[in-house]
Amino acid sequence: MSLIFLIFRLEARMLNDYEQRLACYMENNFVRENLEYCPFCGGSLTAYFTLTSRFFSERACKSAHPRVVSVLSCSSCQSMLFNADFTQEQMHNLYQYYRGKDYFLMRHKYEPWYTNKINKGIGDEKEFDLRRKVLIKNLEENNILNNFKYVLDHGGDKGQMISPSGGLNAEFRAVCELSGVDTEEGIIRVSQEQTREIDWDLILSCHVIEHLPDPFSYLKDILALGNGDTTYFFEVPYEKHVISYFCSQPRYVSWLNFLSRNERLMMLFDFYSVVTRKIFKRVFLGGFTALREHLQFFTIKGFSELLNSSGFNVVYCSVGEAGHIIAIAKKK
Numbered sequence: 135m136s137l138i139f140l141i142f143r144l145e146a147r148m149l150n151d152y153e154q155r156l157a158c159y160m161e162n163n164f165v166r167e168n169l170e171y172c173p174f175c176g177g178s179l180t181a182y183f184t185l186t187s188r189f190f191s192e193r194a195c196k197s198a199h200p201r202v203v204s205v206l207s208c209s210s211c212q213s214m215l216f217n218a219d220f221t222q223e224q225m226h227n228l229y230q231y232y233r234g235k236d237y238f239l240m241r242h243k244y245e246p247w248y249t250n251k252i253n254k255g256i257g258d259e260k261e262f263d264l265r266r267k268v269l270i271k272n273l274e275e276n277n278i279l280n281n282f283k284y285v286l287d288h289g290g291d292k293g294q295m296i297s298p299s300g301g302l303n304a305e306f307r308a309v310c311e312l313s314g315v316d317t318e319e320g321i322i323r324v325s326q327e328q329t330r331e332i333d334w335d336l337i338l339s340c341h342v343i344e345h346l347p348d349p350f351s352y353l354k355d356i357l358a359l360g361n362g363d364t365t366y367f368f369e370v371p372y373e374k375h376v377i378s379y380f381c382s383q384p385r386y387v388s389w390l391n392f393l394s395r396n397e398r399l400m401m402l403f404d405f406y407s408v409v410t411r412k413i414f415k416r417v418f419l420g421g422f423t424a425l426r427e428h429l430q431f432f433t434i435k436g437f438s439e440l441l442n443s444s445g446f447n448v449v450y451c452s453v454g455e456a457g458h459i460i461a462i463a464k465k466k
């Protein structure tokens with residue numbers, strides 16, 4: 135009996151610690167270094183050694199040398215996140231003129247498989263068509279009437295997801311987008327300040343959260359834009375994979391340092407890792423999960439827990455037909 139009581143007390147204490155840490159993330163800037171537990175669900179973490187990509191090092195950090203970092207994998211929700219912290223200036227360097235000519239040329243130089251077609255293809259009409267169908271189908275299946283007054287796509291590029299020709303019925307369509315790209319016809323650009331002045335019926339955040347050093351403060355801001363009736367639609371990539379046990383061993387750092395000093399060899403093993411992740415959903419011995427742009431890789435459980443702990447009531451969360459994790463949520 136006393137053992138059961140002890141386990142119960144320990145679990146209660148762990149939960150309490152986790153809730154305290156979550157409250158801390160919500161109030162302050164989220165710091166990744168020295169994380170002991172999964173920030174999304176509170177599960178235990180295993181660290182695997184890896185490298186920042188040469189592209190990331192040069193563009194974001196202005197350094198010719200890739201850096202050894204760790205990617206943390208949660209034993210409970212199987213989500214992953216990099217434990218490295220980056221400055222606002224480094225993030226600005228990375229995303230300024232995002233996917234522009236200089237971005238493409240530098241990335242293609244170190245990742246020849248990242249072709250111009252891929253650079254332009256991200257966001258092409260065929261992909262958007264499928265993603266819009268997933269959005270509308272899932273709103274309808276969750277009994278949310280496709281007839282909105284005010285719709286906001288936060289970080290929504292040109293507004294392709296909420297395009298008037300895309301099947302979403304709305305009177306006022308807006309994007310809040312920092313990149314400065316021109317919006318599509320029928321889409322109005324709003325500033326961060328203006329987003330707070332409108333009672334939104336539908337707020338989308340697609341392919342934003344995986345890029346953020348601090349997803350907690352972002353979600354707190356997004357939550358504050360809505361009211362009890364607002365529907366939220368989230369979309370993040372589904373990039374779940376398993377990393378070889380050998381990558382968690384301290385001696386693996388020597389191999390990664392060796393790779394980082396050999397441009398061609400690193401390129402080869404980077405490509406090998408991209409291929410094995412794509413085909414087998416695994417990174418094998420010799421490979422690494424490069425830090426490029428995504429700072430976290432979510433699973434359905436991890437993403438649901440993140441939304442839940444950030445003040446959202448998750449109505450639905452799954453992997454949609456476009457291969458991405460989608461979630462529909464309301465304000466708690």
Ligand SMILES: [Zn+2]
Pocket residue numbers: 172173174175176177208209210211212213436
């Ligand atoms: Zn977790």
